[in-house]
Amino acid sequence: DAGVTQSPTHLIKTRGQQVTLRCSPKSGHDTVSWYQQALGQGPQFIFQYYEEEERQRGNFPDRFSGHQFPNYSSELNVNALLLGDSALYLCASIKGSYNEQFFGPGTRLTVL
Amino acid sequence: AQSVTQLGSHVSVSEGALVLLRCNYSSSVPPYLFWYVQYPNQGLQLLLKYTTGATLVKGINGFEAEFKKSETSFHLTKPSAHMSDAAEYFCAVSKMDSSYKLIFGSGTRLLVRP
Numbered sequence: 001d002a003g004v005t006q007s008p009t010h011l012i013k014t015r016g017q018q019v020t021l022r023c024s025p026k027s028g029h030d031t032v033s034w035y036q037q038a039l040g041q042g043p044q045f046i047f048q049y050y051e052e053e054e055r056q057r058g059n060f061p062d063r064f065s066g067h068q069f070p071n072y073s074s075e076l077n078v079n080a081l082l083l084g085d086s087a088l089y090l091c092a093s094i095k096g097s098y099n100e101q102f103f104g105p106g107t108r109l110t111v112l
Numbered sequence: 113a114q115s116v117t118q119l120g121s122h123v124s125v126s127e128g129a130l131v132l133l134r135c136n137y138s139s140s141v142p143p144y145l146f147w148y149v150q151y152p153n154q155g156l157q158l159l160l161k162y163t164t165g166a167t168l169v170k171g172i173n174g175f176e177a178e179f180k181k182s183e184t185s186f187h188l189t190k191p192s193a194h195m196s197d198a199a200e201y202f203c204a205v206s207k208m209d210s211s212y213k214l215i216f217g218s219g220t221r222l223l224v225r226p
Contacts, residue, residue, distance in 0.1 A: 004155070033213070033214075040218075042116075042202050042216030042218050043156070043202070043214070043216050045213050045215070048213065056213055058213070092156075100158060100161065101158075102158075103156040103157070105153075105154055
């Protein structure tokens with residue numbers, strides 16, 4: 001059983017560009033959360049998707065948007081990239097009401 | 113609002129010594145509490161969690177944590193450190209609902225000396 005997978009592993013962009021990160025949840029998991037982990041800090045909640053809808057959102061600007069597909073995979077989109085968006089982006093998947101989140105390895109985004 | 117404070121950004125212990133990583137939380141409602149470990153260039157792995165019931169929680173790799181409501185603490189311990197325990201450790205809290213939104217502390221880097 002594959003765990004949570006994320007692509008790409010690393011990404012380098014320049015300021016002002018747009019980026020799309022992808023996440024495939026564990027088999028049978030229907031909820032996906034996205035977190036941003038800046039260097040030397042703990043992860044911060046961006047948003048969560050369930051049944052293809054954004055269910056919750058953290059304190060992130062509208063430049064951060066997402067999508068969930070019928071197969072439960074998810075995308076995180078960031079527009080108008082800033083230097084401060086450089087971070088490790090983590091995806092976590094959850095099954096139903098069982099409160100345990102399984103994290104993927106993350107995508108390291110560098111904005112130059 | 114919920115928050116998590118991890119005391120000590122770096123903790124250094126000798127191999128075989130007791131590991132104690134401190135976590136205090138603030139929550140207006142009864143929380144769920146978690147400890148995660150992150151090895152270099154990897155995602156987060158769940159060590160243990162407290163939801164309800166017994167306040168002493170045992171996790172993987174010999175770690176355990178005790179939920180102390182009166183002290184709003186959830187400290188992580190391991191009786192004997194191993195070199196492979198060197199990693200970043202994060203304490204996290206979430207509400208007892210279906211939101212699954214985790215609030216993380218800033219992390220503690222554990223260094224294990226030979």
